[in-house]
Amino acid sequence: MEQILKKMMDMGMGQFMDKSRQELCMSDIIYQGDHEDERELEQRYIELDLTRRQRLLVNDYVACMETVRSRYADISYMAGVKDTVKMLIRIGALEEAKILEESGSIILGIYNI
Numbered sequence: 001m002e003q004i005l006k007k008m009m010d011m012g013m014g015q016f017m018d019k020s021r022q023e024l025c026m027s028d029i030i031y032q033g034d035h036e037d038e039r040e041l042e043q044r045y046i047e048l049d050l051t052r053r054q055r056l057l058v059n060d061y062v063a064c065m066e067t068v069r070s071r072y073a074d075i076s077y078m079a080g081v082k083d084t085v086k087m088l089i090r091i092g093a094l095e096e097a098k099i100l101e102e103s104g105s106i107i108l109g110i111y112n113i
Contacts, residue, residue: 017077 025031050058 013081014074017074021073021077 025035045058
């Protein structure tokens with residue numbers, strides 16, 4: 001399973017993930033509202049009278065939170081892919097799913113990934 005996920009990432013799964021996520025975000029009303037709130041709060045933050053040191057600390061904190069959330073989103077997406085493949089195998093939708101190593105390629109059923 002881990003080999004399949006690695007191969008998918010090597011084949012550009014990251015770009016696919018970003019595109020799918022972006023499409024869903026653009027159509028999600030709650031996300032849009034939160035994004036608008038974020039922009040407003042960022043503007044209010046910029047207008048605060050903070051020392052350079054205070055602003056750097058807050059900026060570092062916010063950047064760290066964003067990095068953690070971004071990584072968590074990627075991990076969650078890949079967990080969903082992994083769980084979907086497992087469920088499809090269990091219900092027989094991928095009953096021919098046998099992972100084989102053939103000359104460096106991973107074969108999933110009849111699909112060479």
